[in-house]
Amino acid sequence: MATLLHIDSSVFPASASASRAVAETFRKAWEEQHPEGTVIYRDLASDPVPHITADAHTAGFADPSAHTPEQAAAFAERLKLIEEYERADALLIGAPMYNFTIPSTLKAWLDNVILMGRTAGENPSGKxxxxxxxxxxxxxxxxxxxxxxxxxxxNYLRAVMVDFLGLDLDFVVPELTMAPHSPAMTELVPLFESSRERAHEDAAARGKSLAEQLAA
Known part of the structure; x- marks a missing residue:
């Protein structure tokens, strides 16, 4: 049975979040195709992971036998996230653009999961x-x-997920999501609607296809 790790990072509920809504379409298609599979879900908005600390960072480069108590405790929390990531046969990540980049909560998750010599580097564990x-x-x-x-x-996620983590990356991009809410973007509403429809279609197709591949 395949395991899907589903991560949301939008600060908005599904009713007001394009990334959550489209991710849910992917997940439903996945579960319909592979009902016996496992889904691990993390909502980084409601349950954020700790931002990386000096102890958590330096512990990743030190022999565990030499860890201070503070390093050991911080690294144990990182290992939970790393092992959860490594158990996944596929990942689904909601990454809305906030101020031109990803939410800080998603960056914190990545900082915890990226560990040179294990999840990142020449032979990454999730390759x-x-x-x-x-x-x-x-x-x-x-x-x-x-x-x-x-x-x-x-651009950032391609560098991190492909170059560092060695993942097989695919994007679904619902855009112009502010068009229905901004008077200055009113004329772009039809383009937003087309983008939203295409995103849901792409997500459903991707979820179904991956579930089929991994369940075979």
Missing amino acids: GTPVTVIASRGGSYAPGTPREGYEYVQ
């Missing part, structure tokens, strides 16, 4: 694991748009 990131954003930062240079979500 090849498929990860689907729902990268929602209020405007458009696609190539050729005026704000293309401000796109730090996909």
